[in-house]
Amino acid sequence: MKRILSILTLLFIINACDDGDLTIDTIDFSEVTAKKCDLKDIIYKVKDSEMLILAIPATTFPNDQTPDGTPITLPINTTNQVIYRQYSSTVSSDNICPTVPSANPSLTEEWKATAGTIQITSTAIYAPTTSNGTKITNYNHYIVFKNVTFQTPNGTQVYENYVFGNYTTTATALAFGFDTEVQKSTCDNRIFNFNGSEALILDVANYATLFENAVTTTPRTAVIDSTNKLTYQLYSNTVNDTYFCTTPTTPVLSQEWKADNSVTDVSGIIEVTTTTLWTDFQHTIRFKKVTFKRGNSTFYLGDDVLYGSFITTP
Structure with missing residues (x-):
């Protein structure tokens, strides 16, 4: 009889604890x-x-x-x-x-x-x-x-x-289909490389020194920082130099990536080599170990990337 009462008591306790709120389904x-x-x-x-x-x-x-x-x-x-x-x-x-x-x-x-x-x-x-x-x-x-x-x-x-x-x-595709010809802005000292709706923009503070009309024996260098800026921009339609000199409302900027500031002698280096082209000077620009950032995302442009060349007349 005691055994039966114990079993009944145990069943009562189990049923009392099961309030129907949880199941064993997974x-x-x-x-x-x-x-x-x-x-x-x-x-x-x-x-x-x-x-x-x-x-x-x-x-x-x-x-x-x-x-x-x-x-x-x-x-x-x-x-x-x-x-x-x-x-x-x-x-x-x-x-x-x-x-x-x-x-x-x-x-x-x-x-x-x-x-x-x-x-x-x-x-x-x-x-x-x-x-x-x-x-x-x-x-x-x-x-x-x-x-x-x-x-x-x-x-x-x-x-x-x-x-x-x-x-x-x-992810939104960044074509980076730039050629090797860049151009100086007609309204300021920025250097542009365009590819349809893409623009890779170099804006340096020491333009006259970096792009001096003199042949280089060793490349001139500058570093990406608060005054020397490299920016990638993607637009909703084609852009060109005229767009950046007048800044109309269209096309619309879709994405903007900014190059990280340099680490001395390690990354974020702008390199310029100047040669003669008849009576003119040709400036060839390369970027060394540049990383771009937007929000919390980054991508590495490369160890040694040709930006392009442009010509100046003395």
Whole structure:
């Protein structure tokens, strides 16, 4: 009799502790690649008959890195939604991406997140270029849900730390298709290299010294700093010298990258070699170990990159 009472007491205690708020259900998409709908701000993962959905504005994902230790943090709400779905059979993008999603297979269960936060850590993905340089091709966004609470048919399911995983976006392409002919501005001392909507601009304080009309036996040098500036700019349409001398409202500046200040005798070096061309002088400019920065992102132009040449008349 005592044994029966003990068992009943234990069952009572277990039932008393189960308030229906937690279940033992788990969802695991750790090995699944995240994809995005073409026409909707929806990122999703599909595994057989299961789908994990993150409905979030595309503008959330910057064309930039996040600072170290400072991810983007968003609340889970009606704007930033996290949803888990179970279907009657194998599911696909057709069940989420079209304006009118397919109803086959049928939805059998849905969990909606009602609380928690979304953390996004963004890092640049690089590809090599000439002269040991690099370019940013993509940004990887590592997404984690913190203290996410799902409302399920059996109550609530809570994850203190749920890793959604990686989602990759394509970086804006910087063509850098410049030729070897540069030109001096007609309105100031800037030196330009243009390629359609791109401009690589050198603005030096000591123009007369750096581009003296005298043949060099050793290259003249200057360093990138607060007075000697190198800037890359990308516009919405074609630009030229006239644009920079009059600064009209269009085309619009899309991106601007500024060269980092130099480290003495190590990086950020401007090198000029001057030769004669008949009675004129030709100045050839090279950049040594230059790194460009925009926001929290950087790319390395290269160890030794030819900027181009221009001619001056004495």
